[in-house]
Amino acid sequence: MKTKYKFIIPLAIIVMTLGSCKDNYLDTQPTDRVANTAVFTTTTNAMAALNGIHRSLYVQYSRQEEGGEGAVHLNIDYMGEDIVNTVSTTAYGVHKWVTHRSATNLNNAFIYTFYYKIIANANAIIENIDNATGPEAEKKAIKGEALAYRAWAHFVLVQVFGKRYDAAGNNIQLGVPIANTTIIDATPGKPRASVEAVYAQINTDLDAAIASFNGATTRPNKSHLNINVAKGLKARVALTQGKWALAAQMALEARTGLALMTNAEYISGFNDYSNQEWMWGSRQQEDQTTYFYSYFAYMGTFNSTANRTVPKRMNNLLYNQIAATDVRKQLWDPTGSSSTFLAYNLPAGVVSNSTASYKQGKFRNAGLTSIGDVVNMRVGEMFLIEAEARARLGIAGSATETLAAQNVLFTLAKNRNPSYILTTNVGVALLNEILIQRRIELWGEGFRFFDLKRQDLPVDRTGSIHTVALSGVLTVPAGGPEWQWAIPQDEINSNPAIGPSGQNP
Structure with missing residues (x-):
């Protein structure tokens, strides 16, 4: 990391609370940085800096399609087979598996800098919070969140820009630079660490976050991370690393004491983080409108061109x-007839989209603006992680784990479908049933590319409503260089520790 992408990112830009647009520290310090002594004098000030990270997840960056974490969700799902394009041109060119391979593509630069900015600000908090004035429990909560943020951001980055983690290998393949400290301007850029080293740092941070959350103050709202979220992240990482027992344990612990949503909540629009199942989400206030760059301006019912002319559709084979x-059957319209589509019985003035078949109604704006809360983690995901991990342990020879996987799946599936009965599937058949449930359950929430990559599976859009004209490609073999996004050219040019030889093939 160097120059444009270096770790020292202006805290002044993002130090603001989620409850309003008013700035706490804007323009009070030089534009290149805010002095640590000013930001971290008290836990109150440190919390304001942390709130800046929260808000950075849904603000607009340089371009319309750079709407924070929601934009990343769209990129990741567009690369799979479960979202179907409706026109040949779209802002999310990754759907055709071409633009992400260009080092000069602005989308690559956005994702790279977006997560490293989060890491940079988390580093500043981690390094200074211990010396702040304030209750110890508040320090523990703030530090726990910053550690979890740093781990999460590295986790996304290594999945996007690095090679997949191979549970059977030594993982010396190139990952991404590890940013676990602030650096001064004169320090040379950091090299790309091995995938193994990046995951080691991620796990170290998550373990420290979980420890820090013990005895910490209760989070004020679900935009904040807590011990359940940290354990949920640990479960995601363990699943990606093929550490099945740990993944199952962490997922179970993460969801302990939490509940699945009701069927009525399931069809209510996926736009409100007060939903009892949401573990972590980004709350957006009505007076903080994001107009045409928010997640719901691309995946919702807001009256935007992206929704009117490019309604997001589900792969008919999955539908x-x-x-x-199953209550989830109501969230996509196979006919394209909005008048008979439950999910589109909407207030007057809300766009109903075109008559495209299999269009989505899962994500719906709460009102007439583009505002909507973005979900980052849910209890349902934890059930699916635990069920998959236990099923894989069952394939390895544990009948007890197979039975446990069946029962975990039953709890989730029965909640969504009152007619569901306990499955008799075992082995690979059970695993495949769980994976289908995962695709249905997490549709549009930013998982599909990561799921295909971690399992070393190809993209297969054949036999569905995908077409070459609209989707660019119908198949992408597993394991090729296409599964790594190109490192941004600005980083290659400015960071001698990476340089041209460190670019992905």
Whole structure:
């Protein structure tokens, strides 16, 4: 990391609270940075800096399609087979598996800098919070969140720009630079660390975050991370690393004491983090409108061109695997007839989209603006992680784990489909049933590219409503160089520790 992408990012830009647009420290210090003594004098000030990270997840950056974490969700899902394009041109060119391979593509630069900015500000908090004045429990909460943020950001970056983690290998393949400290301007850029080293740092931070959350103050709202979220992140990482027992344990601990949503909540629009199942989400106030760059301006019912002319659709082959009695069947319209589509019984003035078949109604704006809360983690995901991990342990020879996987799946599936009965599937058949449930459950929430990559599976859009004209490619073999995004050219040019030889093939 160097120059444009160096770790020292202006805290002054993002130090603000989620409850309003008013700035706490804007323009009070030089524009290149805010003195640590000013930001971290008290836990109150440190919390304001932390709130800046929260808000950075949904503000607009340089371009319209750079709407924070929601934009990343769209990129990751567009690369899979479960979202179907409706026109040949779209802001999210990754759908055709071309633009992400260009080092000069602005989307690559956005994702790279977005997460490293989060890391830079988390580093500043981690390094200074211990000396702040304030209750110890507040310090522990703030530090726990910063550590979890740093781990999460590295986790996304290594999945996007690095090679996949191979549970059977030594993982010396190139990952991404590890940023676990602030650096001064004269320090040379950091090299790309091995995938193994990046995951080691991620796990170190998550373990420290979990420890820090013990005895910490209760988070004020779900935009903040807590011990459940940290354990949920640990479960995601363990699943990606093929550490099945740990993944199952962490997912179970993460969801302990939390509940799945009701069927009525499931069809309410996925736009409100007060939903009992949401573990972590970004709250956006109505007076902080994001107009045409928010997640719901691209995946919602806001009256935007992206929703009117490019309604997001579900792969018909996946839709056909949803049981008729499953509440989730109501969230996509196979006919394209809005008048008969439950999810589009909307207030007057809300766009109903075109008549495209299999269009989505899962994500709906709460009102007439583009405002909507973005979900980052749910209890349902934890059930799916635990079920998958236990099923894989069952394939390895544990009948007890197979039974446990069946029962974990039953709890989730029965909640969504009252007619669901305990599955008799075992082995690979059980695993495949769980993975189908995962695709249905987490559709549009930013998982599909990561899921395909971690399992070393190809993209297969054949036999569905995907077309070459609209989707660019129908198949992408597993394991090729296409599964790594190009490192931004500005980083290659300015960071001698990476340089041209450190670019992905």
